[in-house]
Amino acid sequence: FRTIDVEEAYSGARIEGDKITLEFVKTMMEDFKNQKKLHKRYAFQILHEVKELLAPLPTLVNVNVPNDTHITICGDIHGQYFDLMNIFDLNGLPSDENPYLFNGDFVDRGSFSAEVIFTLFAFKCLYNSGMHLSRGNHESKSMNKMYGFHGEVKSKYNESMAEIFSELFCCLPLAHVLNKRIFVVHGGLFSRDGVKLSDIRSIDRFREPPDEGLMCELLWSDPHPGLGRIPSKRGAGVAFGSDVTQKFLEENNLELVVRSHEVKEEGYEEEHGGKLITVFSAPNYCDQMNNKGAFIKFVAPKLKPQFTKFVSVPHPNVRPMAYANNIFSWLS
Ligand SMILES: O=C(O)c1nn[nH]c1-c1ccccc1
Ligand SMILES: [Mn+2]
Numbered sequence: 224f225r226t227i228d229v230e231e232a233y234s235g236a237r238i239e240g241d242k243i244t245l246e247f248v249k250t251m252m253e254d255f256k257n258q259k260k261l262h263k264r265y266a267f268q269i270l271h272e273v274k275e276l277l278a279p280l281p282t283l284v285n286v287n288v289p290n291d292t293h294i295t296i297c298g299d300i301h302g303q304y305f306d307l308m309n310i311f312d313l314n315g316l317p318s319d320e321n322p323y324l325f326n327g328d329f330v331d332r333g334s335f336s337a338e339v340i341f342t343l344f345a346f347k348c349l350y351n352s353g354m355h356l357s358r359g360n361h362e363s364k365s366m367n368k369m370y371g372f373h374g375e376v377k378s379k380y381n382e383s384m385a386e387i388f389s390e391l392f393c394c395l396p397l398a399h400v401l402n403k404r405i406f407v408v409h410g411g412l413f414s415r416d417g418v419k420l421s422d423i424r425s426i427d428r429f430r431e432p433p434d435e436g437l438m439c440e441l442l443w444s445d446p447h448p449g450l451g452r453i454p455s456k457r458g459a460g461v462a463f464g465s466d467v468t469q470k471f472l473e474e475n476n477l478e479l480v481v482r483s484h485e486v487k488e489e490g491y492e493e494e495h496g497g498k499l500i501t502v503f504s505a506p507n508y509c510d511q512m513n514n515k516g517a518f519i520k521f522v523a524p525k526l527k528p529q530f531t532k533f534v535s536v537p538h539p540n541v542r543p544m545a546y547a548n549n550i551f552s553w554l555s
């Protein structure tokens with residue numbers, strides 16, 4: 224990226240002296256609010272830097288939340304940049320003192336996905352322990368080609384940048400554990416008993432999500448209110464019951480599963496007798512679902528979930544899926 228010159232006429236956010244600063248990120252967020260694009264030089268610089276932070280991470284990341292501090296968990300954002308800005312208005316900007324964990328599905332569907340992911344990645348570069356990112360099933364090349372992110376990046380930036388995003392998504396961790404007690408993952412649990420945290424840590428995540436196995440199920444599974452396992456309506460992952468959640472928690476000495484991946488009318492839902500929480504942070508999803516968004520704040524040492532619900536905010540007149548290039552994806 225250092226070989227890309229920045230024209231005099233460029234009036235947008237600039238990274239001075241090779242260091243990403245809070246001032247740069249704030250200016251970039253303002254530019255994005257005004258539908259301005261980040262200069263390719265700085266865009267490639269963020270992607271280069273964040274790869275160096277993501278690639279060395281373990282596939283299962285242990286996050287420590289010291290006593291009397293907190294962490295905020297957000298679910299699917301799906302390119303709804305103006306609702307992401309609203310979350311930061313409600314709950315403060317990310318920082319080492321106000322850390323966030325975004326639990327996958329940052330992109331696709333909403334037509335401001337590039338702005339969402341550049342903002343999340345820039346905060347990761349700025350405050351490494353203030354921004355944690357889990358992979359969702361939409362952080363994948365096949366989904367991005369069908370549901371808009373690939374087309375959006377090609378349209379706003381270029382094809383090579385779209386390829387770099389696909390590479391970067393393969394570096395994202397697949398799950399996090401807060402204080403060795405709360406398991407956070409985008410999709411859910413498994414088609415077999417006996418999965419240990421060490422099995423998850425051992426997954427080779429540097430690939431597109433497979434159609435079956437632990438990595439697929441972490442990104443695709445859904446809870447169901449009954450017992451046992453039934454086939455998933457999505458054709459990937461499994462629908463797992465409250466006994467499956469209970470057994471997984473017991474076998475791994477955990478207290479709670481927090482996952483996302485499903486729209487919820489109130490933005491969140493406590494299921495499986497309170498042992499599993501779904502949190503979804505894209506309000507009025509696709510400009511049509513009329514759902515609320517939510518985020519969860521956990522304060523140590525109790526780590527009792529504190530829910531905040533919120534409604535959607537206005538956004539510029541660009542419809543969801545505006546960059547999807549597959550007519551069938553407009554029909555779904
Ligand atoms: O696009 C979504 O809403 C979504 N979020 N997670 N998974 C999906 C999805 C997957 C396949 C087909 C349709 C939606
Ligand atoms: Mn989703």
Ligand SMILES: [Mn+2]
Pocket residue numbers: 328359360361409442483484485
């Ligand atoms: Mn999902």
